[in-house]
Amino acid sequence: MQLKELLYKVEIETVVGDTSVAINKLTFDSRTIETEDVFIAIVGDKIDGHKFIEAAINKGAIAIVCQELPTIQVEGITYILVKDTAKELAILAANYYKNPSEELKLVGITGTNGKTTISSLLYQLFTKLGYKVGLISTVNIKVGDEIYATKLTTPDAITINKYLSKMLEAGVEFCFMEVSSHGIAQFRTNGLHFTGGVFTNLSHDHLDYHPTFSAYRDVKKSFFDQLPKTAFALTNIDDKNGSLMLQNTKAKTYTYALKNNANYKAKIIESSFGGTLLRIADQEVWVKLIGSFNAYNMLAIYAVAELLGVEKLENLKYISTLTPVDGRFEYFISSNKITAIVDYAHTPDALENVLNTINDIRTKNETLFTLVGCGGDRDTTKRPLMAKIAVENSTKVILTSDNPRTENPDKIIDDMLTGITPTEEQKTLCITNRKQAIKTAASMAKEGDIILIAGKGHETYQEINGERSYFNDMDYIKEFLELNQ
Numbered sequence: 486m487q488l489k490e491l492l493y494k495v496e497i498e499t500v501v502g503d504t505s506v507a508i509n510k511l512t513f514d515s516r517t518i519e520t521e522d523v524f525i526a527i528v529g530d531k532i533d534g535h536k537f538i539e540a541a542i543n544k545g546a547i548a549i550v551c552q553e554l555p556t557i558q559v560e561g562i563t564y565i566l567v568k569d570t571a572k573e574l575a576i577l578a579a580n581y582y583k584n585p586s587e588e589l590k591l592v593g594i595t596g597t598n599g600k601t602t603i604s605s606l607l608y609q610l611f612t613k614l615g616y617k618v619g620l621i622s623t624v625n626i627k628v629g630d631e632i633y634a635t636k637l638t639t640p641d642a643i644t645i646n647k648y649l650s651k652m653l654e655a656g657v658e659f660c661f662m663e664v665s666s667h668g669i670a671q672f673r674t675n676g677l678h679f680t681g682g683v684f685t686n687l688s689h690d691h692l693d694y695h696p697t698f699s700a701y702r703d704v705k706k707s708f709f710d711q712l713p714k715t716a717f718a719l720t721n722i723d724d725k726n727g728s729l730m731l732q733n734t735k736a737k738t739y740t741y742a743l744k745n746n747a748n749y750k751a752k753i754i755e756s757s758f759g760g761t762l763l764r765i766a767d768q769e770v771w772v773k774l775i776g777s778f779n780a781y782n783m784l785a786i787y788a789v790a791e792l793l794g795v796e797k798l799e800n801l802k803y804i805s806t807l808t809p810v811d812g813r814f815e816y817f818i819s820s821n822k823i824t825a826i827v828d829y830a831h832t833p834d835a836l837e838n839v840l841n842t843i844n845d846i847r848t849k850n851e852t853l854f855t856l857v858g859c860g861g862d863r864d865t866t867k868r869p870l871m872a873k874i875a876v877e878n879s880t881k882v883i884l885t886s887d888n889p890r891t892e893n894p895d896k897i898i899d900d901m902l903t904g905i906t907p908t909e910e911q912k913t914l915c916i917t918n919r920k921q922a923i924k925t926a927a928s929m930a931k932e933g934d935i936i937l938i939a940g941k942g943h944e945t946y947q948e949i950n951g952e953r954s955y956f957n958d959m960d961y962i963k964e965f966l967e968l969n970q
């Protein structure tokens with residue numbers, strides 16, 4: 486491939502050198518440069534990638550895409566000056582992989598909570614309907630039934646386009662992908678051709694990264710502003726920011742709701758630990774997921790499937806067979822009838838929803854233990870809020886660690902404690918070691934009690950001081966509950 490083939494639709498300010506040169510691959514990381522690569526210098530959060538231009542050339546880069554031309558330019562190297570390298574990276578990546586998003590039906594799901602649930606269940610639904618399907622999610626990336634590990638919810642633009650291209654080669658027709666606020670802000674999804682976009686809800690999260698809540702909201706909205714007019718834009722109109730998301734979109738707009746008037750409506754008829762009976766489109770349908778937040782998720786899934794052409798009865802038939810996603814209200818009942826629930830609730834809103842769901846279903850004679858922590862190097866303002874929600878909605882609380890990363894785990898727990906009163910502290914234990922905390926909950930619980938372990942869901946690691954070691958909430962609680970028999 487020649488460099489000039491990459492430049493279609495790229496907003497170029499200046500070109501220095503030859504664009505007819507052959508190129509190998511694209512990279513924004515100088516450490517991965519090979520001969521004839523194109524290096525894109527990104528101004529990062531911590532480091533300015535422009536510092537590595539010289540290193541990239543020394544390792545064999547043939548072309549440099551930058552926001553600032555280096556003072557000394559090397560003979561034989563082509564320099565492409567653009568205004569914003571992060572933004573153009575996505576266009577270069579799409580060109581490199583021959584714009585795979587234009588050949589697929591790509592649906593992006595955004596919002597604070599529910600993205601993994603909706604995208605993974607849409608993957609399940611369309612697979613059951615007989616299609617070859619792709620998925621880009623927090624848990625993993627799937628190309629048909631091949632599974633790939635991932636570290637981010639929305640990967641960088643090169644990775645996204647690489648997998649979309651793999652999907653095309655494998656005959657995938659539909660791809661469902663999570664679109665995180667970091668992904669939008671860093672232009673990881675720029676230049677992708679979406680068939681549809683879904684907004685789930687907006688609540689407190691990532692205020693470490695976005696300067697204000699309205700900045701966070703506007704980033705989410707910009708995803709809908711960029712949808713083409715051929716796309717559908719589906720929003721949860723019960724969320725107070727639901728209508729705002731669609732204010733300036735060119736796409737065809739649709740709404741879903743449990744409370745307000747909407748194009749797609751659902752009603753909860755009955756709920757238990759076994760599932761929920763819903764009324765969707767005037768039909769009753771039994772689903773295996775529980776909680777009103779999951780009623781929203783199921784309704785969004787139904788609506789997306791209909792907007793993609795799935796017939797109503799077939800849609801409902803398969804929706805009733807969908808099984809919960811790993812670590813999202815996953816539960817285990819021990820032989821002495823203690824229920825342990827592992828859930829990925831790592832925001833105040835998600836924690837409150839999960840606890841409300843449990844409290845709506847349980848009899849209240851039992852003890853409800855909630856074990857929760859907050860991530861290090863992440864939004865600190867959610868810490869007191871999550872502790873407060875835990876104590877207000879549980880009988881006993883154990884505050885513990887959840888990926889302290891580079892922070893002192895005891896300091897994180899201290900931050901959480903500022904959210905609760907001295908009286909509430911009496912029903913709270915602080916056990917920094919999460920495995921020990923799980924063991925303690927298991928040993929304190931009696932027949933009929935419920936233990937909620939929140940925050941890590943499907944994660945199989947605990948990150949301490951930048952090192953990840955094996956950790957699995959569900960495995961440990963099963964082990965400790967069965968040991969106590």
Ligand SMILES: CC(=O)N[C@H]1[C@@H](OP(=O)(O)OP(=O)(O)OC[C@H]2O[C@@H](n3ccc(=O)[nH]c3=O)[C@H](O)[C@@H]2O)O[C@H](CO)[C@@H](O)[C@@H]1O[C@H](C)C(=O)N[C@@H](C)C(=O)N[C@H](CCC(=O)O)C(=O)O
Pocket residue numbers: 513514515516526527528529530531532533534537636637638639640641665666667668
């Ligand atoms: C805060 C954040 O999102 N950071 C992302 C960002 O890194 P950065 O801007 O900090 O990069 P940097 O370290 O300053 O480096 C700047 C540039 O210099 C380059 N570099 C650096 C060193 C070197 O020797 N050579 C070199 O070329 C780097 O490759 C980079 O291009 O760009 C990187 C490349 O795409 C990402 O891997 C990285 O994600 C980090 C690891 C991360 O943890 N991100 C999380 C917060 C995230 O994105 N989460 C969202 C949201 C999840 C949710 O909704 O809950 C997600 O989508 O996963």
Ligand SMILES: Nc1ncnc2c1ncn2[C@@H]1O[C@H](COP(=O)(O)OP(=O)(O)OP(=O)(O)O)[C@@H](O)[C@H]1O
Pocket residue numbers: 596597598599600601602603623638663665685686778779781782812813814828829830831834835836838839942
């Ligand atoms: N529609 C919803 N509204 C509110 N809370 C939800 C909803 N769906 C799921 N949750 C709660 O949020 C948690 C995370 O759900 P999910 O993984 O689907 O969200 P996400 O948007 O993918 O999160 P992330 O930003 O980490 O990728 C669940 O474990 C559950 O507690």
Ligand SMILES: N[C@H](CCC[C@H](N)C(=O)O)C(=O)O
Pocket residue numbers: 638831859860861863887888940941944
């Ligand atoms: N995508 C989120 C996940 C948080 C999960 C929680 N277990 C934590 O580590 O804080 C993030 O990286 O902020």
Ligand SMILES: [Mg+2]
Pocket residue numbers: 600601622623624638663
């Ligand atoms: Mg997710």
